[in-house]
Amino acid sequence: MTSSNNHTDDGTRLAQDGNETDDLDMTFVTQAHYDRESRRDLTTEIMFAIADAANVAPTEIKDPPLYECVDIAAIEDGFFGPKVNGHSRDSEGSVSFRYNQYHVEVTSDGWITVSEPAVRGNQPDSE
Numbered sequence: 001m002t003s004s005n006n007h008t009d010d011g012t013r014l015a016q017d018g019n020e021t022d023d024l025d026m027t028f029v030t031q032a033h034y035d036r037e038s039r040r041d042l043t044t045e046i047m048f049a050i051a052d053a054a055n056v057a058p059t060e061i062k063d064p065p066l067y068e069c070v071d072i073a074a075i076e077d078g079f080f081g082p083k084v085n086g087h088s089r090d091s092e093g094s095v096s097f098r099y100n101q102y103h104v105e106v107t108s109d110g111w112i113t114v115s116e117p118a119v120r121g122n123q124p125d126s127e
């Protein structure tokens with residue numbers, strides 16, 4: 001799902017798109033939302049987002065294996081883990097990592113944002 005505005009067709013507000021002033025070298029490509037109650041696990045959701053960014057089928061994303069780039073179990077445990085002694089241990093924050101040329105960010109509210117290096121140099125002037 002790629003969007004140029006800040007809401008999906010059903011009105012869901014999108015997470016920030018990676019084009020903030022502190023991320024000038026990256027351009028937003030796509031994002032997905034992970035729901036711990038979903039049938040898809042976090043790894044699958046991340047791989048689908050990367051495949052969407054690369055415009056390929058998720059089965060074509062094989063190298064490197066995701067587990068070589070990031071510890072998904074640690075993200076799941078820290079952000080979406082089960083309750084311990086009746087208390088939620090959900091954390092707030094985000095984790096970012098590189099997967100090939102992509103910058104992937106997973107936030108504690110479930111948003112997965114994929115960005116790529118900004119194209120520079122050969123862009124026509126916008127006058």
